[in-house]
Amino acid sequence: MKYLCLIYASEVDWANMPKERMDSLNKEYFDFTNDIKKSGQYVGGDALQPTQTATTVRVRNGKISTTDGPFAETKEQLGGYYLINAKDLNEAIQIAARIPSARDGSIEVRPVLVFG
Secondary structure, eight states: OEEEEEEEEOHHHHHTOOHHHHHHHHHHHHHHHHHHHHHTOEEEEEEOOOGGGOEEEEEETTEEEEEESOSSOOSSEEEEEEEEEOSSHHHHHHHHTTSGGGTTSEEEEEEOOOOO
16 A cells, blocks of 8 residues: 655754754665665655745636745645555554654655545
8 A cells, every 4th residue: 555654844943954963864864765665665755845935826716826835834844755655554654653854843644545
């Protein structure tokens, strides 16, 4: 079964992180990603640009409107994701718990809905 692991963390904390800590965290992410690739659990994933680059799109009465920035102001922001294979929710949770940002932020785990 496929699960999406949405990575939420504070952009302010990331922006103010000392270089040594950033390098260490990036290595942890690199190692984690390599590990789930080797195990066959990795389907895809990417980091996202900061929220100030976001555009929120709405269509109301057939008219498109856009707003700069994210949909909502929050303490933690969506910073990236992993799409993984797991046999069930418990395994997906165990994988998500190994994502480095789980220690300081949060990981939302959601099963992918398969149509048909």
